[in-house]
Amino acid sequence: MTFSKERPFLLVGAGKMGGAMLSGWMADGIDPASILVLDPFLSAEVSNLLTKHGIRHVTDVPEEMTAGIVLVAIKPQMMDEVLPSLAPVIDQETLVLSVAAGTPVSKFQSAFGDIPVARCMPNTPAMVKRGITAVFPNQKVSEEQKSTVTRLLTAVGKVVWLTSEDQIDLVTGVSGSGPAYVFYLAEALREAGKAAGLPDALADELAIATVCGAGELMHQSGEDPAILRQNVTSPNGTTAAALDILMASGGLQPVMTDAVAAAVKRARELAG
Known part of the structure; x- marks a missing residue:
């Protein structure tokens, strides 16, 4: 691992995403003594997690400490204020990870110099x-650091590695x-059920359970979504009648394509 109690993993921002990752690391057996959380405003849930595992917590950047990894999990608009304060805990061997949308690698290199930096787009x-x-x-990230990142992020799901920074904006539009x-989709299915005559509570329950169940089936089966769709579509049946609408030339696919394109465009605008 590229961090330790002496060169800790500094988590800057333990909000929903940072807190979720922290919970995953504890479940994965990461040594809590090697983690330091920097956040002046902890939720009760995260505070309880820190207490439970004995994770160290500070509200200001600690003095006379060098971090092995710094994970920046703050809002993009806070970067200009926070990044300069982190410089004293970063040296040429420190790996900086960012889960902030719209903040390019160059922003961190400007703040900290030519050091290992990795942009992450979780969901x-x-x-x-x-x-x-x-x-x-970036090119400064070593194979050992990549292995560490893979282990850290696998604790909260799958990890994929990108070959260019431009792909981050595309990922944002799809999975981010x-x-x-x-x-x-669950909201729309619920409203369609209500419009068809179902009671509100029943339409809500059916829509949510269907979306969750279909997602889990797709996850566990490993089948292509198109195959799963075909498996539940009988010729001239009820599902086929609905899909004739959803898969028409003006149906869901062109709308989804436009939606993802709009998200990608906005991601690029935020990145400047």
Whole structure:
């Protein structure tokens, strides 16, 4: 591992994503003595997690300490304020990880010099250890550091490595923002059920259970989604009638393509 009690893993920001990762690391057996959390505003849930595992916590950047890894899990608009304060704990061997959208590697190199930096794009299912995180490393990131990152991020889901930083914006449009699309699908299915005549509570229960169950079936089966769709579609049946609408030329696919393109465009705008 590229961090230790003497050169700790410094988690900067323990909000929903940082807290979810921290929970995953504890479940994965990461030594809590090697982790230091920097956050002046902890939630009760994260505070209890720190107490339970004896994880160290500070509200200001510690003096006379050098970190092995620094994970920056703060909002992009806080970068200009926070990054300069982190410089004293970073040296040429420190790996900086970022889960902040719209913040390029060059931003961290400007703040800390020519050091190992990896941009990560996780998604919110990491909170239930079913996320997927895409990672782009700069050339300074060693194979040992990549192995450490893989282990850390696998604790909250799958990990994929990118070959160019430009791909981060594309990932943002698909998996980074993607959970919201699925949540909206559940909302839309619920409203369609209500419009068809179901009681509100029943439509809600059916829609949520269907989306969750279909996702789990896809996960466990490992089948291509198209195959799973075909498996439940009888010729001239009820599912086929619905898919005739969803798969029409003006149906779901062109809308989803436009939605992802809009997310990618916005991600590029935020990155400047």
